[in-house]
Amino acid sequence: MMNKRRGTTLIEVIVSLFVIETVIVGSIFIVSVAFKTVMTIRDTLIAQNLSREGVEVVRKVINSNLIRYSDAACWNFEPTATDPLTNCRIQDFHLGGNGHNNYILNFSEPAAGAPKDFKIDLVRSGVCALDLKTPATCDRNADYQLKLGEVNNGKFYTSDAAYTSTTKFHRMIKITPEYDVDAIKVKKMKVDSIVQWGSNDSAKEISMSETFYNNYQR
DSSP, X not given: OHHHHHHHHHHHHHHHHHHHHHHHHHHHHHHHHHHHHHHHHHHHXXXXXXXXXXXXXXXXXXXXXXXXXXXXTSTTBOTTXXXXXXXXXXGGGBXXXXXXXXXXXXXXXXXXXXXXXXXXXXXEOTTOOOOSSSOOSSGGGGGGEEEEEEETTEEEEEOOTTOOOEEEEEEEEEEEEEEOTTSSSEEEEEEEEEEEESOGGGOEEEEEEEEEEOTTOO
């Protein structure tokens, strides 16, 4: 009888340990899945905001041009080009003009003594495609990788080469203009702000698009 009672007790202990192990492993799995889900949601929200930011910066450039210039050919003038009154009627100085339709967006610190607003540069980045799923077709693909800058304990995303803290996000702003019959004035242009993150087959992408119209065009 004593041996039988000991055997029953041993079986109970084994079963109890199995149940406890199952609960622990299950809990770890649930926590792991929950953590991955939270990280995925966080990355998606960041990518959505970065994509929206790309469109809004182009909107700001257009609105600034509409305020500064009365010429219908100047509404989509590139902010980094020089001598707008002379060059804004040349396609090469238009946003997306002459095939220069891919841009990177740089935020940089203001110069000493300047207003505290960040400097914004919308810069041509060649004609390379943004594609993390296949090897880069040209070395300019690295220009699209966003870095993390910090000023006065405030962090921001930028493509500025002055910053070395890289992130998982890449952003390309693609601008496709539609010219009028005179090939000088742009009737409208489509802006696609594309953000990718991850690598190889796990790469994810979010894009936002908006079409802007020349308000001076009649």
